[in-house]
Amino acid sequence: PMSGPPMSGPPMSGPPMVGPPMAGPPGSDLYRVDQIRRSFQVRRFGSGYDPDQVDRFFEALLGGMQGRNPMPVNPRDLDTLRFGLVPGGYFEAEVDAALKDVQDILLGR
Numbered sequence: 001p002m003s004g005p006p007m008s009g010p011p012m013s014g015p016p017m018v019g020p021p022m023a024g025p026p027g028s029d030l031y032r033v034d035q036i037r038r039s040f041q042v043r044r045f046g047s048g049y050d051p052d053q054v055d056r057f058f059e060a061l062l063g064g065m066q067g068r069n070p071m072p073v074n075p076r077d078l079d080t081l082r083f084g085l086v087p088g089g090y091f092e093a094e095v096d097a098a099l100k101d102v103q104d105i106l107l108g109r
Helices: 029-038 051-065 075-080 092-106
Strands: 047-049 085-087
Touching (some): 029 092, 047 092, 051 092
16 A cells, blocks of 8 residues: 555646646747647548657757757758658648748747
């Protein structure tokens, strides 16, 4: 049997966090890019962009924005990026639109 208080975690205000904490303060470029990255839907049928490739790219992008690693691409090239296609991948149109949004954020438009 468990001893001590029940496992409820630290007291928190608001809804519990799901997944890793958001990058950067709300409203910041980092936060906006992180939010975009979290919005991708996977296809139930057909193929889409490889989620591993897309997720790794966005990790590198967020790291680059924070100065933890070099930027993975020149921001001007973001709208030309393409990822491998796999069954059950992310909707290409969503990721392409997200890359365009990220490009606008990074180029300050």
